[in-house]
Amino acid sequence: MPIATASQTIGPYWHLIEHPEFADLTRFGAAGERITLTGRVIDGDGAPLADGCIELWQASPTAGETFPGYGRAAADRDGRFRFTTIRPGPLPGPGNAQQAPHFALSVMARGILTRLVTRAYFAGEALNETDPILSLIEDPARRATLMAHPAGTDTWHIDIRLQGEGETVFMEF
Amino acid sequence: MSASATTPFRDITPGSQPPNDFPEYGSTHRRHPKLPLLRIPQTVTETTGPRFTRAQYPAMIDMSRIGGREAVGERIVVRGRVLDENGRPVPDTMIEIWQANAAGRYAHERDQHDAPLDPNFKGEGRVFTDAEGWYEFTSIKPGSYPWRNHFNAWRPNHIHYSLFGPGFATRLITQMYFPGDPLLELDPIFHSVPDEAARNRLIAKFDIEITRPEWALGYRFDFVLRGRETTAMEE
Numbered sequence A: 001m002p003i004a005t006a007s008q009t010i011g012p013y014w015h016l017i018e019h020p021e022f023a024d025l026t027r028f029g030a031a032g033e034r035i036t037l038t039g040r041v042i043d044g045d046g047a048p049l050a051d052g053c054i055e056l057w058q059a060s061p062t063a064g065e066t067f068p069g070y071g072r073a074a075a076d077r078d079g080r081f082r083f084t085t086i087r088p089g090p091l092p093g094p095g096n097a098q099q100a101p102h103f104a105l106s107v108m109a110r111g112i113l114t115r116l117v118t119r120a121y122f123a124g125e126a127l128n129e130t131d132p133i134l135s136l137i138e139d140p141a142r143r144a145t146l147m148a149h150p151a152g153t154d155t156w157h158i159d160i161r162l163q164g165e166g167e168t169v170f171m172e173f
Numbered sequence B: 001m002s003a004s005a006t007t008p009f010r011d012i013t014p015g016s017q018p019p020n021d022f023p024e025y026g027s028t029h030r031r032h033p034k035l036p037l038l039r040i041p042q043t044v045t046e047t048t049g050p051r052f053t054r055a056q057y058p059a060m061i062d063m064s065r066i067g068g069r070e071a072v073g074e075r076i077v078v079r080g081r082v083l084d085e086n087g088r089p090v091p092d093t094m095i096e097i098w099q100a101n102a103a104g105r106y107a108h109e110r111d112q113h114d115a116p117l118d119p120n121f122k123g124e125g126r127v128f129t130d131a132e133g134w135y136e137f138t139s140i141k142p143g144s145y146p147w148r149n150h151f152n153a154w155r156p157n158h159i160h161y162s163l164f165g166p167g168f169a170t171r172l173i174t175q176m177y178f179p180g181d182p183l184l185e186l187d188p189i190f191h192s193v194p195d196e197a198a199r200n201r202l203i204a205k206f207d208i209e210i211t212r213p214e215w216a217l218g219y220r221f222d223f224v225l226r227g228r229e230t231t232a233m234e235e
């Protein structure tokens, strides 16, 4: 059996394939509740991930002609990124479990050899209490690292810490 | 009966992927999580993924010229297949490509290497695999360039790639190297892949069949993306 090709870092010059419009998942005319997800990524020194590449994927609403489900944004010099998208709904989980609405996020940059994967949930959402992925995290403080918080009209914000105090929960699967 | 669109992907083969913390590559020091990754079951979020169409993401298959004006350097054709771990072709998948010019300089505002820019080379490409998983593009061979990881550090010649495959779990960012490059032995990014065979699969092969007479050298490079689990019945 062939084995999957090894990952290598995206490096500092990945902006050659950057297209800022990729960060707007509504650009093909998607219907639904439009929201903005902002974020900020910092490293183990608290320094912004100024050359980072952040990708978003959501399986809800179902991707199609007018909604790609996928977005990519460059972190700015302050480590900040922004997506415009459609608010996701609940999704099926393992067995009969239901997953709370969430985004999957990939963080890539110089110094990251294999993309780091995390999720962003909506703070205050009732389904979070029974979400099968969040339930795997016993420490409430760690679970809290996956919460996006309201940050203005139809806007949610999540901080991502690569390392150290308040380190974000990253996942493998 | 083939695997369905929500069948989980196989586990990652030990040694085939680089660790997050690799001291020889200094930038990993402050950019790797110190806590263990959370192992999660693959849900619909991980087993499905975006679809990219040629209509919404137009192909850019010839990086070797801009507006009919030729870039400087050794013209190359890179051709190969995208397969999964079950040996099946991955059709209609998007591959993004980026690289330095022949002098080892990126057309990027933060690249300060004292080597010339080439007005006829941007360094971005985008191709899609066909129904049998084949892709091909034309470019020029990228030059080596210095970086600040350690004293007298130079990256071997390489081309960067981004692939998506059928699910969020198959996302791949990688680099392709060239055969016979003396810098490979000294490069910590290449050496971050623990398994030697996995590492060497990142090196393209010169291919006289892909080489175009009096026009371009040909290289063969295949990608393998994670494959879905198969049942004993299928095997």
Ligand SMILES: [Fe+2]
Binding pocket: A011, A013, B100, B155, B158, B160
């Ligand atoms: Fe590079």
